[in-house]
Amino acid sequence: MAETLRDHGDPGDAPSVPAPLVEPTNPVRPSAAEEARTIAASTNTATLASLTADGDPWASYVTFGLLGGDPVLCVSHMAEHGRNLATDPRASLAVVAPTSDTDPLAGSRITLAGRVEKPTGDDYDAARTAHLAAVPAARYYVDYSDFTLWVLRVERVRWVGGYGRMDSATGPDYAAAQPDPVAPASGPAVDHLNADHADSLASMARAFGGFPDATAASCTGADRYGLDLKVTTPRGVAYTRVGYTTPIDGIDDLRAATVDLARRARETAETA
Amino acid sequence: MAETLRDHGDPGDAPSVPAPLVEPTNPVRPSAAEEARTIAASTNTATLASLTADGDPWASYVTFGLLGGDPVLCVSHMAEHGRNLATDPRASLAVVAPTSDTDPLAGSRITLAGRVEKPTGDDYDAARTAHLAAVPAARYYVDYSDFTLWVLRVERVRWVGGYGRMDSATGPDYAAAQPDPVAPASGPAVDHLNADHADSLASMARAFGGFPDATAASCTGADRYGLDLKVTTPRGVAYTRVGYTTPIDGIDDLRAATVDLARRARETAETA
Numbered sequence: 001m002a003e004t005l006r007d008h009g010d011p012g013d014a015p016s017v018p019a020p021l022v023e024p025t026n027p028v029r030p031s032a033a034e035e036a037r038t039i040a041a042s043t044n045t046a047t048l049a050s051l052t053a054d055g056d057p058w059a060s061y062v063t064f065g066l067l068g069g070d071p072v073l074c075v076s077h078m079a080e081h082g083r084n085l086a087t088d089p090r091a092s093l094a095v096v097a098p099t100s101d102t103d104p105l106a107g108s109r110i111t112l113a114g115r116v117e118k119p120t121g122d123d124y125d126a127a128r129t130a131h132l133a134a135v136p137a138a139r140y141y142v143d144y145s146d147f148t149l150w151v152l153r154v155e156r157v158r159w160v161g162g163y164g165r166m167d168s169a170t171g172p173d174y175a176a177a178q179p180d181p182v183a184p185a186s187g188p189a190v191d192h193l194n195a196d197h198a199d200s201l202a203s204m205a206r207a208f209g210g211f212p213d214a215t216a217a218s219c220t221g222a223d224r225y226g227l228d229l230k231v232t233t234p235r236g237v238a239y240t241r242v243g244y245t246t247p248i249d250g251i252d253d254l255r256a257a258t259v260d261l262a263r264r265a266r267e268t269a270e271t272a
Numbered sequence: 273m274a275e276t277l278r279d280h281g282d283p284g285d286a287p288s289v290p291a292p293l294v295e296p297t298n299p300v301r302p303s304a305a306e307e308a309r310t311i312a313a314s315t316n317t318a319t320l321a322s323l324t325a326d327g328d329p330w331a332s333y334v335t336f337g338l339l340g341g342d343p344v345l346c347v348s349h350m351a352e353h354g355r356n357l358a359t360d361p362r363a364s365l366a367v368v369a370p371t372s373d374t375d376p377l378a379g380s381r382i383t384l385a386g387r388v389e390k391p392t393g394d395d396y397d398a399a400r401t402a403h404l405a406a407v408p409a410a411r412y413y414v415d416y417s418d419f420t421l422w423v424l425r426v427e428r429v430r431w432v433g434g435y436g437r438m439d440s441a442t443g444p445d446y447a448a449a450q451p452d453p454v455a456p457a458s459g460p461a462v463d464h465l466n467a468d469h470a471d472s473l474a475s476m477a478r479a480f481g482g483f484p485d486a487t488a489a490s491c492t493g494a495d496r497y498g499l500d501l502k503v504t505t506p507r508g509v510a511y512t513r514v515g516y517t518t519p520i521d522g523i524d525d526l527r528a529a530t531v532d533l534a535r536r537a538r539e540t541a542e543t544a
Contacts, residue, residue: 045376047319047366049331057329059321059366061381061432080383080430094319094331103409104317109333111352137375158352160333 018235020210026243027210028225032159032167033177036110037069038223039097039159041179044134046095048073050084058084064093065127065134067119069174071112071152072131074138078146085150089115093152106162114155114171118148127151185251186222193219193227193258200262205231207268208261209240224248227258290507292482298515299482300497304431304439305449308382309341310495311369311431313451316406318367320345322356330356336365337399337406341446343367343384343424344391344403346410350418357422361387365424378434386427386443390420399423457523458494465491465499465530472534477503479540480533481512496520499530 030038048062060081064071071093075082085091092113099107119127127149132138141147157169169177193201198216204227205214213233221228226243244257245264302310320334332353336343343365347354357363364385371379391399399421404410413419429441441449465473470488476499477486485505493500498515516529517536 045368047321047331047368049319049321049329051327051329055323055327056362056385057321057323057364058383058385059319059331059364060383060430061366061368061376063376090328092329092331094333096317096319096333104333104335104407105409111330111332113328113330135376137377158332 016236018211018233018238020238020240021212022210024210024240024242025208026226027241028243029241030180030223030225031169031173031177033157033169033173034180035108035161036112036157036159036169036174037177038180038183039095039108039110040066040069040071040112042097042184043095046071046093048075048081049092049094050081051088051090052080052084053087055088062093063131063135063138065130065132067127067130067151069112069177070154072119072127072134073116073150073152074131074135074142074147075150076141076144076146077148082146082148085116086148089117091116091150091152108159108161110160111158112152112154112174113157114153116150116152119151123151124149180223181250182248182254183221183223186254189251189254189258190219190222193222197258197262200258200265201227201229203265203269204242204261205229205240207265208242211238211240222254222258227261288508290483290505290510292510292512293484294482296482296512296514297480298498299513300515300519301513302452302495302497303441303445303449305429305441305445306452307380307433308384308429308431308441308446309449310452310455311380311382312338312341312343312367312384314369314456315367318343318365320347320353321364321366322353323360323362324352324356325359327360334365335403335407335410337403339391339399339402339423341384341449342426344399344406345388345422345424346403346407346414346419347422348413348416348418349420354418354420357388358420361389363388363422363424380431380433382432383430384424384426384446385429386425388422388424391423395423396421452495453522454520454526455493455495458526461523461526461530462491462494465494469530469534472530472537473499473501475537475541476514476533477501477512479537480514483510483512494526494530499533 044063048060050058052058062073064073092111095110097108155171157174160166201217202214205211205217211231214231216232217229219227220230224247229240231238248257316335320332322330324330334345336345364383367382369380427443429446432438473489474486477483477489483503486503488504489501491499492502496519501512503510520529
């Protein structure tokens with residue numbers, strides 16, 4: 001059953017968000033699998049759900065590295081979660097992207113679900129290297145005899161990107177996707193756009209974002225495909241998306257892509 | 273089976289921690305139940321472990337308030353975790369205390385395990401109030417028809433206070449305990465102790481902490497019972513504890529309690 005954007009049953013007093021007046025031109029976004037890979041790569045801590053001997057769900061804080069997109073855990077069998085994984089390999093991992101938003105549910109998070117495996121041979125070495133790269137302090141205990149490396153083979157993924165943004169991804173789609181090469185390093189560029197190019201952002205919202213009535217706009221994020229915009233209109237505050245002409249490969253291409261967006265938005269306004 | 277301080281099986285190259293040379297005088301600490309109540313009260317976000325229809329463990333990010341020590345969740349049945357709880361009430365919640373330590377496993381965290389219940393009547397109103405007090409943004413959706421308030425009735429607790437500090441607590445002990453009235457507000461006082469009273473901290477470590485060979489000490493935490501100290505000795509760096517003469521009721525009593533500790537440590541040194 002699809003879970004995205006179904007009616008919540010209006011309690012009558014929630015804020016309403018104005019709809020676009022025209023279709024956005026190029027609102028391409030990262031896929032759920034790409035969003036999930038980006039979030040997984042954004043931190044080294046997560047919460048594991050494992051099963052106790054009674055089959056009860058057990059939530060516990062863990063550190064992890066990544067082997068491709070698969071989380072690599074290093075846990076002691078003296079700890080409850082370590083014994084749980086040794087008894088039943090079913091597991092899932094909730095990863096929350098770091099955020100400065102004061103509303104905790106406005107941020108992005110994922111659940112990666114599957115089964116853990118003990119890597120062997122070359123896989124063990126790769127898993128050990130991946131865990132240590134993400135969790136340097138693990139060098140003090142990774143080789144203790146009670147610690148085990150586990151690789152969570154991801155079978156399905158749930159991504160939540162904040163209010164009303166959520167989707168699922170399959171294990172193969174998640175494995176094939178790449179973390180975003182732009183978003184993690186985009187903070188200073190986003191700050192610069194908001195500080196010095198607010199007029200351009202408003203032009204983009206009017207020309208391409210579906211809000212010809214935008215009076216102002218700010219950028220809330222940038223990734224390989226485009227910009228997230230928060231748009232002020234006489235009808236209220238809305239959120240939209242403007243895509244670059246072509247996806248970009250890294251942070252070094254962001255300036256040219258946004259300059260191009262601003263130029264095209266200005267030209268659209270002049271010919272309108 | 274007790275899990276505290278069992279041998280990890282030495283891999284040969286881990287740093288060793290020097291033992292106290294004499295018994296610490298008054299190393300009283302908060303109980304595991306008290307530590308858990310303090311951690312639960314320190315934040316409004318956590319990760320829920322619930323069970324899917326297949327009985328698989330499902331980890332998902334949630335917000336929560338507290339009714340006594342019991343977490344109050346507000347989740348949509350459009351979300352997987354909402355459907356999970358409606359189908360099987362077994363659940364646990366991992367809560368991680370905010371920390372600035374660069375080593376994620378040096379911090380404190382808990383698992384609260386039990387079953388969720390839908391509160392009714394006055395309990396519903398209390399649960400709703402508790403959730404909204406902790407999560408103000410929930411006012412926008414708490415009354416949507418697809419959202420349900422759940423109270424996690426805590427049946428058992430696991431606390432991990434960092435490396436080598438861990439214990440369990442029963443549900444009744446957790447319910448009866450109180451969050452620490454000092455620790456959450458103690459940051460500035462701890463900073464002041466370290467900036468201006470390093471000599472006193474070293475005296476406390478020598479006189480009461482079990483490290484007569486301490487050459488320096490810093491305070492890593494303060495609570496209703498005493499101070500956590502990080503101690504430098506010629507044998508290496510160790511951690512210990514010095515308790516106040518009597519427990520204190522709040523942050524306003526912390527200065528007098530530490531002045532008393534410093535005075536008694538000085539007197540002990542003079543008579544030694």
